[in-house]
Every structure is written in structure tokens, then in C-alpha cells.
Amino acid sequence: MSLDERKKKILSSVVEDYIESAEPVGSKTIVDKYNLEYSPATIRNEMKLLEDDGYLEQPHISAGRIPSTKGYRYYVDNLMKEKKLSMLDINYIDNSITGYGDTENLLEQASDTVSKLLGRPTILTLKNEDIIESIKLLRITDKILLVIVMSKNGTIKDCVAKLTDIIPEDTVNELTKVLNINLKGTPLERVYYALNMVISKELTTFSEILGQISEGLRRELNSGVKKISNNVESILELPEFSDVEKAKNFVNILSTKDILDSTLAKVSNNELGIIIGSENKEILLSEYSIISLNILDDKNIGNLSVISPKRIDYSKTVSTLKYINSKFKNLFSKPN
Amino acid sequence: MSLDERKKKILSSVVEDYIESAEPVGSKTIVDKYNLEYSPATIRNEMKLLEDDGYLEQPHISAGRIPSTKGYRYYVDNLMKEKKLSMLDINYIDNSITGYGDTENLLEQASDTVSKLLGRPTILTLKNEDIIESIKLLRITDKILLVIVMSKNGTIKDCVAKLTDIIPEDTVNELTKVLNINLKGTPLERVYYALNMVISKELTTFSEILGQISEGLRRELNSGVKKISNNVESILELPEFSDVEKAKNFVNILSTKDILDSTLAKVSNNELGIIIGSENKEILLSEYSIISLNILDDKNIGNLSVISPKRIDYSKTVSTLKYINSKFKNLFSKPN
DNA sequence: ATTAGCACTCGATTTATCTAAGTGCTAATT
DNA sequence: AATTAGCACTTAGATAAATCGAGTGCTAAT
Missing domain, CATH: 3.30.450.40 (GAF domain)
Structure with a gap:
């Protein structure tokens, strides 16, 4: 599956010209623009062979060639020179x-x-494979909490939890503990599942609020x-x-x-x-x-x-x- | 600029048929589909008049009619029946x-x-005409602050400010005061300008951090x-x-x-x-x-x-x- | 006031013709 | 053996001509 130098040159010329022009590339173009030291007829013969080998395609019989997937692949793997950015x-x-x-x-x-x-x-x-480092809760009003999640690598995410009842300070502290104990080390993208686990095993006191948090974080953190x-x-x-x-x-x-x-x-x-x-x-x-x-x-x-x-x-x-x-x-x- | 009943019926038929079919509507279509008790010729005469008055347009001479802007306007203002949603x-x-x-x-x-x-x-x-109720700062790490803005109507927005130097607790408290004093009552959409005002008149100690906050909130809060x-x-x-x-x-x-x-x-x-x-x-x-x-x-x-x-x-x-x-x-x- | 009748217009579709680009093959050349 | 000039051939695309059909506007009759 290796190509001789001339074929390589031709293939890379076709690819690069086509990338630029979006027009099928003919033998004459290659000779003129890419300084191949051969006549168009020679190039044509080579192009035919490249087509037979599946590197080039012809949109129709009287058109020039365009690169096939295989042609692009060979170009990318073997011929492409990495350009410096301007x-x-x-x-x-x-x-x-x-x-x-x-x-x-x-x-x-x-x-x-x-x-x-x-x-x-x-x-x-x-x-979001990054894992949770810690969670803070911030009371916004009686019934609104801001849940802030900090990851190991520095991602910070938050969501709002609106509750139907007033949340006492104790509850907030208690909840913060529960969340940190259960979620520390959890990948961000798995917070939703982890929280639902917590909900199913924890006291029902927290389940409404945990449900809110779970839903909010799911929206923020899904992969x-x-x-x-x-x-x-x-x-x-x-x-x-x-x-x-x-x-x-x-x-x-x-x-x-x-x-x-x-x-x-x-x-x-x-x-x-x-x-x-x-x-x-x-x-x-x-x-x-x-x-x-x-x-x-x-x-x-x-x-x-x-x-x-x-x-x-x-x-x-x-x-x-x-x-x-x-x-x-x-x-x-x-x-x- | 008022149309008689027949013209109204014709105009509304043309509009509704065209809305549905996207094809110019001919006199025969109107007679057949919309049960007008007249011959196509009569409808044609009327359509001609409607066109002369600017309610209808003809893409070309041998085509049916489509509503003009004026025709749609008349339809919307006078003829359209509000449909119930299914x-x-x-x-x-x-x-x-x-x-x-x-x-x-x-x-x-x-x-x-x-x-x-x-x-x-x-x-x-x-x-974002809603106005700021209060601002809280939450220390995430030595150098990272979470800025939380609460509006009167309950919108909660936040942004992260990363600083180059460690922020002492005092500074955070002081900064919280400065922000609240200066921004309370400001419409959310004007926070950016308000903060830049603060920056230009405040001690330079805060200018780096305020700049960060200003930029962050601008992204979150612009109208x-x-x-x-x-x-x-x-x-x-x-x-x-x-x-x-x-x-x-x-x-x-x-x-x-x-x-x-x-x-x-x-x-x-x-x-x-x-x-x-x-x-x-x-x-x-x-x-x-x-x-x-x-x-x-x-x-x-x-x-x-x-x-x-x-x-x-x-x-x-x-x-x-x-x-x-x-x-x-x-x-x-x-x-x- | 309404309508039947009809000549007319014009976009859209189809068909035919032409052109230009580029090929593949053969035979001649290096 | 490799290369190339020469040429017949293919085909997309552009242009022109022919045809079709939907729908009109006008006239004259109802």
C-alpha cells in the first residue's frame, strides 16, 4: 500500500488543490500549478492508477479527480505537512x-x-469526570438555597433549590454534612445518580430538598x-x-x-x-x-x-x- | 379604507389559502374551496380591485394573487378569527x-x-430591569470568590472572580459592604456600568477584583x-x-x-x-x-x-x- | 350586477443544441 | 521501458427554442 514518490506528489497535489478550489483537479492543473516535470499525459496515467487503487475518484468520466476517503486518509497520515499558524x-x-x-x-x-x-x-x-471536592449551601432567603459544588480541578457549579417550607439553620448545616459525606469524590457527571442513592437511603426529612438539588445539578452537570x-x-x-x-x-x-x-x-x-x-x-x-x-x-x-x-x-x-x-x-x- | 363584506371574504380567503398552500391563489380556488356564491369572473373583478387598493399582489400577470403586507395587516386587524388551541x-x-x-x-x-x-x-x-436586592461573596479558595447577586424579584445570578493574590477575610467583608452600598437598587442590566463607576471613584486596592466582578456580571446580566x-x-x-x-x-x-x-x-x-x-x-x-x-x-x-x-x-x-x-x-x- | 367566453400572458417544464474541460487510448518518440 | 503527442470521445452545464397550463382581463351577453 505504499506509493512511489511521483504518486505521492500527485496525490498531495490533488488533495491540496481540491481543498482550495472545490473543483475536480485535472492533469493540466497539476502540471502547471505544482511543477511536476512530466506531461499531462503521464500524470493522467498515474491518476488512473491512483483511481484504480482507490485514492482518487472521478465525479464523471470527463471530469478531473477528487480525493476519496482513502486518499484523504493517506494524505493526512503520510503526506500532510503541518503548517505553522500565521x-x-x-x-x-x-x-x-x-x-x-x-x-x-x-x-x-x-x-x-x-x-x-x-x-x-x-x-x-x-x-465532567472531575470529582467533587466539596459542597456549600448558602441561604438566600427562608425558602431558597444556593447549592455550590466545587470540583477537584476547580470547576464551580451551582443551582437554586426552592423549597415549600422554611428551612431552619440546623437543617442547612445538617444537610451540608450529609451532602459532603455522600458526594465527596463522586464524578460530577454522576452526581444525579449518587444523590438519588442518598435519597433512597436517607431520612425522608431531606428527600424533598434533595430531590430539588438532584434535579438542579443534573441540569448543570450532565455530560x-x-x-x-x-x-x-x-x-x-x-x-x-x-x-x-x-x-x-x-x-x-x-x-x-x-x-x-x-x-x-x-x-x-x-x-x-x-x-x-x-x-x-x-x-x-x-x-x-x-x-x-x-x-x-x-x-x-x-x-x-x-x-x-x-x-x-x-x-x-x-x-x-x-x-x-x-x-x-x-x-x-x-x-x- | 373599509371593505365591503364580499371583499373581506375574498381577502380572508386569499390570505388563509396562501398561508396554507404557499401558492398564489386563483379565482377558481376561492369559488370552489371557500363557497363564494359567485362566478370566478366576479371574483376576478373583485380581486383586481383589491389589488388596485394594495391588499393583494400578483407575482406575475398570469398568476393568482398573494396577500401584500397591507393585505396581511388588514387580515390581522379586522378579519382574523382567533382559533382555540387544540x-x-x-x-x-x-x-x-x-x-x-x-x-x-x-x-x-x-x-x-x-x-x-x-x-x-x-x-x-x-x-433585566429588575433591581439588585443584595450581593453576597463566598470564598471558594484563597484566591477564588463566588459573587452572588440577588434581585428584588428573585433572580439569582453569580460569577466567579479569580484573583492573583490571596484575599484576606477582612477584604472580603469590606468588599461586600462596598458592593452592597453601591449597587443596591441598580437594575441588573446596568450593573456593569455601575461597577465601573465604583471602580473609577474607589480606592485602587479593589480595582483588580472589581474589574473581574464587573466583567463576570456583565456576561451574566446584560440585556x-x-x-x-x-x-x-x-x-x-x-x-x-x-x-x-x-x-x-x-x-x-x-x-x-x-x-x-x-x-x-x-x-x-x-x-x-x-x-x-x-x-x-x-x-x-x-x-x-x-x-x-x-x-x-x-x-x-x-x-x-x-x-x-x-x-x-x-x-x-x-x-x-x-x-x-x-x-x-x-x-x-x-x-x- | 353578474357571468360566459375567449384571447392573451408568462412561468415552468421539456427538448434540442452547443461548448468546454478533461479523459483514455494508440502510436510515435526518447 | 518510460514518456508524450495526438485525437476521438464523454459529459456537465449553459443557452435557446418549443410546449403546456394556470389564470388573467376584457367584451359582450344575460
Whole structure:
């Protein structure tokens, strides 16, 4: 499955030209633009062979070639040169990710920034494997409590519990103890289940209030797709979406949480994973690629994925995600 | 500017048929479907007159008629019968709006529900005219403070402030005082400005921390478009969007906060307001209608607007919003 | 005041024609 | 053996012409 140098050059030229132009690439273009020292006829012969081997495809018989999924894969694994980001891009990222707020704010900023920079939607998924460090209760009024959860890695989440009866100070203290004893060490994403366990075994005195807290925290802390930064203006301008049906399909994919959740669950465990077109198990995604960054600290914090038609500048995307990742590592390593 | 009964019947038939079919309505359709006791020729004469008066338009000379903005306006003001919602719809709404969480959660649920029910995007705008009752600070760690803002009507908002230096207990107490003295009574939406005033006149000791708080609260509390429930699957299916350019334009409008903010600022002060097509000042919106509900308690809490091509079932939309409003009134009147 | 009758208009659909890009193959060349 | 010039061939896409049908506006009759 190895290609000689000339084939490699041709394949990489086709991929890069197609990524830029969105038009099938012909033999003449390759000779002219990419300085191959051969005639178009030679290139044609080689392209035929590359097509026979499944690296290239021909939309129709009198058209140029476009990369197949296999072609993109070979390019990504063997041919792609990692581009350095331009100073402009670096500045843009640095200015957009201010580090304001907690980890979640930070990831959201990163997600928006990447989406804007690449002109593709990004999907931010939170893992919440982080575990609870402690819980505080703050009395707001007689009947309203603010429940504040602090995680080991510094995530702070809260929810409001509205009760029907007035809560005496004792109860609040007692409740704080109960919550801390039972929940310390629990992963954030499992708080809901843990609390329901507590409810089922604890005195019924607390069950109403615990129910409220459980429901509130479930909404704040569940894992899964958190946010889609959908830079729609630019994505719909892609020639891939000049056909309304395709545009609709894509929009549909983006708004179907299940598809995204299950697809992103299958991304590799490495920091960087690339799924191209039909490599995707989900058939609706067979014309799209997902390039995703697992955000790791001690634990898997979340995942930031770029979704796009297969035609995307993989090199720039990877560089961007890597740069974002280095920023994360930097910010995480700083003491809070 | 008053129309005789027959013209009214014809106009309302054209509007209702066009709302349903999205096709220009011809004289024969009206006679057949709406039981007018006249021949198509008579209807044609009347339609001609209605067109001369600006109530109807003809896409081209050999087509049927469609309502003009003026025609829709007359229909909405004089002809439209308010439909009762079906039990199905009422159940759907009742089950979707659970009343969980604070006011903001509630409005978001309502916005999503209306969007799903009508198959149109909804825009939720929050006003935050509600004023600050008190502010508490909670120390999370040496360097992290949780700032909790409580409003008069029960909204609770918070943000995290991360500082570079360790904050002594005294400082926290002092700061709490400063914040309460300066911010009590301030409308939530003006907290940012109020805090910056404080910063400019207070001792520089607090300026870093106040800056953090100011920034954090600005993000939590600013007024304006809060959430767009964009039920994209169904909206893009409308025949109005079979042309990609129009679809893009609409998507663009939805993602341009400025357009929506300034348009919604001009909506009437009544609980229910309807802006049709070119009545809109913003030229980009001249083919769209906005039907919006101002949500009032003591103060103006926010606005829930449906945005759509001019062709929308105004009657059902109005009924839905009115029903939602009655639910709000019910929930607000209950004590917390 | 209403309507039957009819010529007319124009968008939409279909069919035919043309063009340009790019191929694959063969035979000649290096 | 590798490369390339030459050429017939294919096909998408653009343009033009032909046809169809829905619906009109006007005139004259009822």
C-alpha cells in the first residue's frame, strides 16, 4: 500500500488543490500549478492508477479527480505537512481566549474561536469526570438555597433549590454534612445518580430538598454535547452546500444531539483524532469529517471537535487544535 | 379604507389559502374551496380591485394573487378569527413548560416550546430591569470568590472572580459592604456600568477584583437577545427557502444579534405586537414578520418573539403566545 | 350586477443544441 | 521501458427554442 514518490506528489497535489478550489483537479492543473516535470499525459496515467487503487475518484468520466476517503486518509497520515499558524491567526486566538471565568467558559471561548477561525462548526463536549471536592449551601432567603459544588480541578457549579417550607439553620448545616459525606469524590457527571442513592437511603426529612438539588445539578452537570458554535454564515457559503438538500442535511446533523454524542463517543483516545467521511460509523456523516481534540488534564475534561465536509484544510485545522491544546495545558498548569 | 363584506371574504380567503398552500391563489380556488356564491369572473373583478387598493399582489400577470403586507395587516386587524388551541397543543405546552428553575429557565422552556409547536424560530430577549436586592461573596479558595447577586424579584445570578493574590477575610467583608452600598437598587442590566463607576471613584486596592466582578456580571446580566430556539429542520423546509440565497439570508438574520436587538427594541409596548414585512424598519426583514409577546410582571421581564416569512398562521401564533402568557401570569402570581 | 367566453400572458417544464474541460487510448518518440 | 503527442470521445452545464397550463382581463351577453 505504499506509493512511489511521483504518486505521492500527485496525490498531495490533488488533495491540496481540491481543498482550495472545490473543483475536480485535472492533469493540466497539476502540471502547471505544482511543477511536476512530466506531461499531462503521464500524470493522467498515474491518476488512473491512483483511481484504480482507490485514492482518487472521478465525479464523471470527463471530469478531473477528487480525493476519496482513502486518499484523504493517506494524505493526512503520510503526506500532510503541518503548517505553522500565521501571526495573524495566533494573535486572533490569543486575543479571543482571555482565560476569563472557569474551565467551562474557557472551553466555550476556545470552541467559538476555532469555529470562527476555520469557518466550520465546532462541537464542544464536556466529560465532567472531575470529582467533587466539596459542597456549600448558602441561604438566600427562608425558602431558597444556593447549592455550590466545587470540583477537584476547580470547576464551580451551582443551582437554586426552592423549597415549600422554611428551612431552619440546623437543617442547612445538617444537610451540608450529609451532602459532603455522600458526594465527596463522586464524578460530577454522576452526581444525579449518587444523590438519588442518598435519597433512597436517607431520612425522608431531606428527600424533598434533595430531590430539588438532584434535579438542579443534573441540569448543570450532565455530560455530553454542550455547545455547538455554528458559524453559519460562512459554512453555508461552502460550495458543498449550494444544493439545498445537502445544506438541510448538515443543519439537521448539527441539531441532532444523539448523532453527535454517539459519534464523538467513538473518537480515538489520543489527544488528536481524525475521522474522515465513510470511516464514520454513522451513515449520515459519511460525507463529513471530524477533527477532534480531547482535552486532558488529570482526567478527560472534554472534547472540542471541528465538523466539516470532507474538504477542509486538515493541516491548518490540526495546527489550530494543537495550538489551542498547548494554551490549555498552559492555563491548566497554572495554579488557581 | 373599509371593505365591503364580499371583499373581506375574498381577502380572508386569499390570505388563509396562501398561508396554507404557499401558492398564489386563483379565482377558481376561492369559488370552489371557500363557497363564494359567485362566478370566478366576479371574483376576478373583485380581486383586481383589491389589488388596485394594495391588499393583494400578483407575482406575475398570469398568476393568482398573494396577500401584500397591507393585505396581511388588514387580515390581522379586522378579519382574523382567533382559533382555540387544540387539546393536543395545549397538552404539549403544558408538558413542556414544567416551571422548573428560575424565571430565566422558564422563559427558555417557553421559547423552545413555541418554536417547536409553530415550526418557526423564536427569539428570547431578557430585559433585566429588575433591581439588585443584595450581593453576597463566598470564598471558594484563597484566591477564588463566588459573587452572588440577588434581585428584588428573585433572580439569582453569580460569577466567579479569580484573583492573583490571596484575599484576606477582612477584604472580603469590606468588599461586600462596598458592593452592597453601591449597587443596591441598580437594575441588573446596568450593573456593569455601575461597577465601573465604583471602580473609577474607589480606592485602587479593589480595582483588580472589581474589574473581574464587573466583567463576570456583565456576561451574566446584560440585556438583549438571550437565546434563539432555532428549530432549523422545519424552518428550512418552508417553500420560501427552496432558494438557497433566501435560506442563507434568513440564517444570517438569525445570527446577527444587532439586527434582532434593534428590531425587537421597536416592538410595541403592548403585550402582543405584530410587525409584518415592510412595516419593519430594517430592510433585511422586509419579507419577514415578527409576532412578539412582551412578558410583564411588575417590570418588563423580557420578550418572546416568533420570526417567520410573512406567510405564517397568525391566528394560531397569537393564540399560542396568549396561552403562554396566561401560563406566565399564573406562575408569576404564585409566591416563590 | 353578474357571468360566459375567449384571447392573451408568462412561468415552468421539456427538448434540442452547443461548448468546454478533461479523459483514455494508440502510436510515435526518447 | 518510460514518456508524450495526438485525437476521438464523454459529459456537465449553459443557452435557446418549443410546449403546456394556470389564470388573467376584457367584451359582450344575460
